[in-house]
Amino acid sequence: HVSQRAGKYLQLGGGEPTRQLLRIVTPELRLELRSAIYAARQQDAPESRIVEFETDGGRRKIEVRVAPMDMPEHGRGMLLVLFQEHEPGVEALPPRTASAGPYIEPVVREIEDELLRTRDQLRTTVEQYETSLEELKASNEELQAINEELRSASEEIETSKEELQSVNEELTTLNHELKIKVDEVSHTNSDLQNLMSSTDIGVLFLDRQLNVKRFTPRAQDLFNVIPTDIGRPLAHVTHRLDCDDLHETAKLVLDSLRVVGRELTSRDGQRYLVRYLPYRSIEDRIEGVVLTFVDVTDLRDAVEGRRRSEAALVLTEERLGLALRDTPILIAVLDDPLAVVWGFLRNRELTGSADALLVLFPGDQGDQFIRVARDVLASRVGQRVELDLAVEISLITYDFRIEPRPGGLAVVGFDITPSKLAETTLLDADRRKDEFLATLSHELRNPLTPLKVALDVLNVATDPQQIAWCRDVMERQVAQLTQLVDELLDLSRITQGKIQLDRVNVDFALVMEARSRPRARCSSSTATSSTCSYRGKRCGSSATRAG
Known part of the structure; x- marks a missing residue:
């Protein structure tokens, strides 16, 4: 609260408005007011100060009183500040006693002068302090502004940090992807190196100036190149092929972008299929020429062998057809x-x-x-x-x-038709042979009976006629046996069925009579008899066998 008459003791400065009493009080009163407020709060008792100072209107003398007040509704530490102005000649000091002698007056004056000087120094110090305080306040405001700027910058830095963190995460992801790509490229390069080392194809890579960029190990079988020859022109590289236009053909392929293939022979007789291809990059740019050399010696030999085999197969098929025809x-x-x-x-x-x-x-x-x-x-x-x-x-x-x-x-x-026919023929011949043997057995048995009878008669006969007759029978039966043996030895006639009986008309009575004569001669000596009757007809038979 400010009374109506207190305004002449206050002085509002420029800048931000404030309610601080020590900042708006007249500068000449500020020091004494500060000390009085401090003393009143320390002693919790009223305190007063008298301040004299020069102004444009003359010299002024003001008494400053500070008294503590107990106002619970407004809180503790309330103070009442009173400003009372006195005439400059009026002393506000307590009256001196009569006991003070005249000799004290100079000392008091000297002390008062010293006090005034001290107050002036204190006022100067306070003014310097206030000036420094103002400067510090300005510096504080500047620092606050700087702090605000720093806070804004910190927020921007925080935002930038978040952005950098996002960028860092993106870079980390990109780095991981790049690492995967690098690993894939490394594996691909390793696979390519192993492929180039293990392949049986000679490959020569040339740049646009037809300089050697890379080559496979098999290419060294045809070209005299070593790793230090990378970048060397193709025309300066010697080779073992019977060809002198490799450089010109590679240049033609580079200019026309056409694939050229042909077959060449090396100086040691090997055959190679050579292909010239444009070297295309991933961006489909022509960056050189690729020469491939494939050893086709075995293939050519195989083709030639196949051709000979096919010719031999055709000939064999023809011969087999002729052989199988019949x-x-x-x-x-x-x-x-x-x-x-x-x-x-x-x-x-x-x-x-x-x-x-x-x-x-x-x-x-x-x-x-x-x-x-x-x-x-x-x-x-x-x-x-x-x-x-x-x-x-x-x-x-x-x-x-x-x-x-x-x-x-x-x-x-x-x-097996001929075999079957032959088997049938053999079976028929065997059948005829069995029939012949059966007939032969019967025929052989017929002469034996007269021979046995003749021998029996001969053993007992004493008459010369009987003996002659027995000899005649025996000679006739031996001749018949000889004829039968001759026919038995004729195997071709047996197998071919050429045995035939010579049939003639024979008087069966004569046959029976001839057969009965030995028996009659035997009967005469052994007292036996036989009877035979016939009808007197003739029959057809072999005369020899019938006899």
């Missing part, structure tokens, strides 16, 4: 469902349908072939079977050999 063999390859994959029979292939082989079997022999084939497929064990085939207009017997193979069967049939 060969009685059937060859066929069947799949699992027994369909013909490939077959050959009597100079023609079994193609056109899956059952090209089965339709050739007559009657139920096709079913028999199917049964045997399925047994071979199930057991994976080969079998043999003899079956007939209707080929053209003939019925031919084949000995089939059916063997399992991956995915089907292999069938080979041999024509």
Whole structure:
């Protein structure tokens, strides 16, 4: 609170308005007011000060009183400041006592003068202090402004820090991606180096000036290059190829951007497929030429060998066709469902349908072939079977050999028709031989009986006629045995069925009479008798055998 008359003791300065009493009080009163306020707060008692100072209107004398006040509603530490102005000649000091003598007056004056000087010095010091305080206040304001600026700068720095942190994170991510890319490039470079080291192809990389940029180890087999030759012109590099226009061809490819390929021979006789290609970068820019050298010596030899093999195969097929044209063999390859994959029979292939082989079997022999084939497929064990085939207009017997193979069967049939005919002929010859032997046994038995009878008679005969008769019988039967032995030795007539009986009319009575004579002669000595009756007819027989 400020009273109405207190305004003449206050002085408002420029700048920011303030309610600080010590800042708005008249500068001449400021020091005494500060000391009085300090003393009143320390002693908690009223305190007064008298201040005299010069102004433009003359000399002034003001008493400053400070008294503590107890006002709980306004808080503690309330002070009441009173300004009272006195006349300059009026002393406000307490009256001196009568006991003070005249000798004290000079001392008091000297003390008062000293006090005045001290107050002037104190006032000067306070003014300097206030000036310094103002300067400090201005500096403080400047510092506050600087602090605000620094705060703004700090906020900007914080924002920049966040931005830098984001940029740092982006850079970290980018760095990680770049590291991955570098690793990939490193692995790719390693793979490329290993590929170039392990490949069997000579490669020579040239720049736009046709200088050597890079080469594979196999390129050193054709070119006299070492790692220090990187950057050396191609025209200065010696090689082992029978070609003198490598540089000109590479320049032509670089100018025309066309791929050139040709085959060259080295001085040691090796064949190489040489290709000239433009070197294209990732940006599709032409940055040089690539020369590749592929050793095709083995390939050429293989092609030549294949050509010779194909010619030999064609010749073999022709010879095989000629050999199989009249060969009685059937060859066929069947799949699992027994369909013909490939077959050959009597100079023609079994193609056109899956059952090209089965339709050739007559009657139920096709079913028999199917049964045997399925047994071979199930057991994976080969079998043999003899079956007939209707080929053209003939019925031919084949000995089939059916063997399992991956995915089907292999069938080979041999024509055994001549063998079968020969077997039939042999069986017929054997039958005729058996018939001949049976007849021969009977024929041999016939002469033996008269011989035995003649021998028996000869043993007991004493009559010369009987003895002559026995000799005659024995000679006749021995001749007949000789003739039978000669016929037995004629094997060709036996096998060919050329034995024939010479049939003549024989009087059976004479035969029986000739047969009965030995018996009659024997009967005469042994008292036996025999009776034979016949009708007197003739029959056709061999006279020798009948006799």
